[in-house]
Amino acid sequence: xxxxxxxxxxxxxxxxxxxxxxxxxxxxxxxxxxxxxxxxxxxxxxxxxxxxxxxxxxxxxxxxxxxxxxxxxxxxxxxxxxxxxxxxxxxxxxxxxx
Numbered sequence: 001x002x003x004x005x006x007x008x009x010x011x012x013x014x015x016x017x018x019x020x021x022x023x024x025x026x027x028x029x030x031x032x033x034x035x036x037x038x039x040x041x042x043x044x045x046x047x048x049x050x051x052x053x054x055x056x057x058x059x060x061x062x063x064x065x066x067x068x069x070x071x072x073x074x075x076x077x078x079x080x081x082x083x084x085x086x087x088x089x090x091x092x093x094x095x096x097x098x
Contacts, residue, residue, distance in 0.1 A: 009042050022062040032057070 008017075010030030022028065029045040029052060031038025044050045059067050 007046065009039075009046070011038060011042075017062040019062055019064070027052075 005026040006024055007026055008028050008030075010017075010028055011034035012032065017025075017028075027046070029042040031042055041050065045052045055070065056065055056067070059065060
């Protein structure tokens, strides 16, 4: 069936599917616990009643999701810094150093 859709509702840690199995899925909504709020959110997402948002808080090898890589800073990003310190104009509290 070329138009068949394969959906899995997954709960608990998402470690059990490898890349070959995941590549066959249309979608894989789920949650880290099999409790009512997680089940309800997964089903509502499946039926487009709420957006699929968020990211896994753990590594998931089956989709090549590496949490350390996801949380690493962008090496091309520049963050400007300004020295702060006490000044006479603000009564000695921290503020821009002049």
